[in-house]
Amino acid sequence: MLADPATYSSELSSLAPTQEDFEVFRQGNFVGMDPPEHRRLRALVSQAFTPRVVQGLAPRIEAVCAQLLDAVADQDRFDLVDALAYPLPIIVIAELLGVPPEEHRLFQEWAGILFGDELSEQLGDELDMADLERALAAIAPTVREMNGYVLQHIRNRRADPGDDLTSRLIAAEVDGVRLEDQQMVGFVALLLIAGHVTTTALLGNAVVTFDRQPGTDAALRADPGLLPxxxxxxxxxxxxxxxLGRRVTRPVVLGGQELAADTLLMTHLGAANRDPARFEAPGVFDVTRHPNPHLTFGHGIHFCFGAPLARLEARIALRTVHKRFCALAVPSYEDVxxxxxxxxxxxxxxxxxVVRP
Known part of the structure; x- marks a missing residue:
């Protein structure tokens, strides 16, 4: 399904409730686009968000990790999400975009609302259209504020370009075509949301998994090369x-089921990642597993654009934690x-x- 965008479309707007503030976001959200629009927009963004740009962030990511952990240097117990996993990617993305340090808190506030308790309560345990409409209405003011801020930031950079991703997005050009301001607003929102919460979740999931899998933390400390x-x-x-959601574009038979056009399908990456036909002992957590053809970052034309940044941040953050603390444990899962x-x-x-050297 992920490899056949002509049959299984990522363009789901016809199946989702309409909300004016989210229409701006959709213009630059190539995750929800099909070719050829997807190809054009991704090619433009790729000119600015290159592997070299991502790799060049490594020293700054290391510095941010150090600063964040310095803030809890006098504490033997702290919340790892609050201290490191949540603020790290927000700061990195805000700096990447050229947002002034004094305004980084805005990005943290927006992310907190977009993925906070209120949204979780609106959605409940099962996702249905009524819940989705209520959730969109609840966070629409935040999306409107964020869109307005980002649009003004783009206009400021047009007038006074700098050495940042926003300025590079403005300058990007493919076949004489440049990104429109509204498209850049959508991409920046995508980067903020997807680039932030994925890294936050990955860091928290890593610490929990390393803690719950006996011997894992010790193995990684003994051989740091295993961390990637x-x-x-x-x-x-x-x-x-x-x-991942997909919309069927034409009548099709999948898994013996006849599906009509415009049927909404959910591809379960978690199930694919435990497929015994692809993974030996899929129910075993194995830090030496190689190769590891998981689908967590997707597949095909929609392979996650921010995957290199998420991997880099996770690698640097976890390596820094290992250097700072000779032991780190979750004392009680009742508090998680x-x-x-x-x-x-x-x-x-x-x-x-934590225990320090």
Whole structure:
């Protein structure tokens, strides 16, 4: 399904409730587009958000991790989400876009509302259209504020370009075509949402999994070179967004079922990641697993655009944690709270105890 966008479309607007504030977001959200629009927009954005740009963020990510952990240097117990997993990707994305440091808190506030308790309560445990409409209405003012801010930031950069992603997006050009302001607003919103919450969830999921799988933390400390493979295994084990929606564009038979055009399907990446036909001992968490063809970042033309950044942030953050603390444990899972799985697979609060060298 993920490899056949002509039959299984990512363009779901006809099946979703309409909300004016979200229409701006859709203009630059190539996750919800099909070719050729998807190809054009992704090609433009790719000119600005290159692998070299992402890799160049490594020193700054290291510095941000150090600063965040310095803030809890006098504490033997703290919430890892509040201290590191939540603020790290927000700060990195805001700086990447050229947002002034004093305005980073706005991005944290927006992300907190868009993926906070209110949205989780509106959606409930099962996703239906009525819940979705209520959830969109609840967060629409925040989306409107965010869109307005980002649009003004883009206009400021047009007048005074800098060495940041926003300025590079403005300058990007393919076959004489440039990004429109509204398209950039949608992409920035996509980067803020997808780029932030995925990394936050990945970091929390990694710490929980390493803690709950006996011997894992010790193995990674003994052989730090295993960390990239361990991160891939966490992604397979607990994909932050385990489902992707697709719309059938024509009558089709799938798995012996006849499906009419415009049927909404949910592809379950979490199930694919435990497929015994693809993974040996899929129910075993194995930090040495290689290869690891999980689908957590998707597949085909919609493979996650921010995957390199999420992997880089996770690798640097977890390596920094190992260097800072000779031991880190979750003392009580009764104190751990989880996100609404209808929204994202991850932890909301993660109290940990640490031992310093």
């Amino acid at each position: 493979q361990a991160i891939e295994e966490v992604l397979r084990w607990l994909p932050p967004f385990p489902e 709270t989880y996100q609404n799985p209808a929204v994202i697979i991850g932890v909301r609060r993660l109290p940990v105890e």
